[in-house]
Amino acid sequence: MTDPTPEHTPDPAPHAGYTYPGAPPAPASTTGVGLSDPQDHPPAARPGRGRTGLVIGGVAAALLLGGGAVFAVQQLSGAGAQxxxxxxxxxxxxxxxxxxxxxxxxxxxxxxxxxxxxxxxxxxxxxxxxxxxxxxxxxxxxxxxxxxxxxxxxxxxxxxxxxxxxxxxxxxxxxxxxxxxxxxxxxxxxxxxxxxxxxxxxxxxxxxxxxxxxxxxxxxxxxxxxxxxxxxxxxxxxxxxxxxxxxxxxxxxxxxxxxxxxxxxxxxxxxxxxxxxxxxxxxxxxxxxxxxxxxxAAALRFDPSFVELAGVVRGAKAVNAAPGDTSELVDLPDDTAAALHVSGADQAIDSAWPTLSTQLENLSGMTGGDVIGEIEKQLDVTLPDDLKVLLGRSFTLSLPQQDLRVADSFVVGGKIVSSDSARAGALVDRLDQTMGGILTHTVDGGTVYLATDPAYVASLKKGGALGDTDTFKATLGDVSRANGVLFVDLDRIESAYLGDLQGDTRAVVESLRAVGGSTTVTGPGEASFSLRVVGN
Structure with missing residues (x-):
């Protein structure tokens, strides 16, 4: 564990990468590569030859420093054909x-x-x-x-x-x-x-x-x-x-x-x-x-605090997804070690179901059975309606900090914000029976709280400020409009695997602070995504 990462500051250098012909110019940057620390202002020059010498000296200095700046930027800019x-x-x-x-x-x-x-x-x-x-x-x-x-x-x-x-x-x-x-x-x-x-x-x-x-x-x-x-x-x-x-x-x-x-x-x-x-x-x-x-389109790029795989999707089949809402994610308890959040799934299923059902029907042809019918029969559900209720407007799973080496005391929980919370609670009961009855759940208004430990249900209801923690912000940035988010605080779970690592491998793993990813629908047929690995 190390001290929290300081608040992220803008990249100290402007984007000097290649711009493709016909592409809009990159926005101007307000920062640059510093060549030296600011110097004290020189005393005012006296009139006469001193002023002339100052002008000549200033021009020479400008040419020298300008040439040096151009050379420095050329060495850093990565210019040239791609x-x-x-x-x-x-x-x-x-x-x-x-x-x-x-x-x-x-x-x-x-x-x-x-x-x-x-x-x-x-x-x-x-x-x-x-x-x-x-x-x-x-x-x-x-x-x-x-x-x-x-x-x-x-x-x-x-x-x-x-x-x-x-x-x-x-x-x-x-x-x-x-x-x-x-x-x-x-x-x-x-x-x-x-x-x-x-x-x-x-x-x-x-x-x-x-x-x-x-x-x-x-x-x-x-x-x-x-x-x-x-x-x-x-x-x-x-x-x-x-x-x-x-x-x-x-x-x-x-x-x-x-x-x-x-x-x-x-x-x-x-x-x-x-x-x-x-x-x-x-x-x-x-x-x-x-x-x-x-x-x-995707890129692997660096920030002083993390390395990121970032990308955009454009021109895809439009998905009827509601704007992301991560309020149930950021309100998780502060000691959350890992979390998975999906927002707007109930609306997305409406437009995604024709394709998904076709793929499931293809599986039916491979297995010789009715896959959708078997799922409905085994779980006593109606698809896709019950799937929409179960995933709801917001679906969040979370793992509190714990000793993961003790399997018998494993704790995990979740929250479902649904248009039919009573039905969602009944579906949770039904799924729990197929798993041997390991869950406790309660319905409070439009939210279903569930966990493998009753005490964690209470913690989820009480909530916290996970979204305000330094690790969360460094790992995910602004995900207020994200439709899907994954967050893993490696420092909170590393005791489960560090003991099996040695030498340089252990040192590298200890240097990693967290992993996080998000997807955001930004418009009809368009989305952005990011996966970050944050260093300590």
């Missing part, structure tokens, strides 16, 4: 890695990683590119790969950014992908990459463009370069709009067009999206992929 500038605009999926991100991200990363020295020492060093090379090649058994030396064959041309795009039309055996690697010497890069991919019997098509080497499966190079000539991903207005809405793209960013990509990945044999098929054989979309639409 992989999206050279990858084809018809791609439906894109992932980018940038070890030269914006100034603010570099400063934030240094501050955050200072809280995790073991992780910092692993990720940082004189040349992080070498670490990436070692990571990629450490399991390479081919002696051909081992003949390439990083210092002489790779380092002289390897840049600091890379991106991969996946295009329509690929097959299981030959996905239609393109890898863009930033290079400082296109000729040397093409030569070295040619040797590297010659180690693979299939080889690769390798081209260069605008400071990047493009690596593509054999036989796809010409079509990919033709697609690039028609327009790059950075010129795709849908992509740039989504990435602009995302904001700071951090060290890793990704974009996926679900409308096109879901069926394309199904054709590539991705089992999660449908049954695998024959390579190159198109098929009708499955029930799962047919309902997918919209895009997702």
């Amino acid at each position: 992989p999206a500038d050279v990858l084809p605009g018809d791609a439906y999926g894109y992932v980018r890695l940038d070890i030269d991100p914006s100034a603010g991200q570099k400063i934030a990363a240094v501050r955050f990683l200072g809280k995790l020295p073991q992780v910092r020492d692993t990720l940082t060093g004189d040349d992080p590119r070498r670490k990436l090379w070692d990571l990629v090649t450490q399991d390479a058994a081919d002696s051909c790969v081992s003949t390439l030396r990083y210092d002489t064959d790779i380092a002289p041309w390897l840049g600091e950014r890379a991106g991969v795009a996946i295009r329509p039309g690929g097959t299981t055996d030959k996905p239609n992908v393109a890898l863009a690697v930033q290079v400082s010497d296109e000729a040397r890069a093409k030569e070295a990459l040619g040797k590297l991919f010659a180690c693979d019997k299939d080889g690769a098509d390798i081209e260069t463009k605008d400071g990047y080497a493009l690596v593509m499966p054999p036989g796809t190079g010409a079509s990919t370069m033709a697609a690039i000539a028609k327009g790059t991903l950075a010129a795709n207005s849908t992509f740039t709009g989504d990435m602009t809405a995302l904001g700071e793209q951090g060290v890793v960013s990704a974009w996926f067009d679900m409308t096109t990509g879901a069926t394309q990945l199904q054709d590539l044999g991705a089992g999660a999206l449908g049954t695998p098929g024959t390579a190159g054989t198109a098929r009708p979309p499955s029930a799962t992929t047919a309902g997918m639409q919209g895009r997702v």
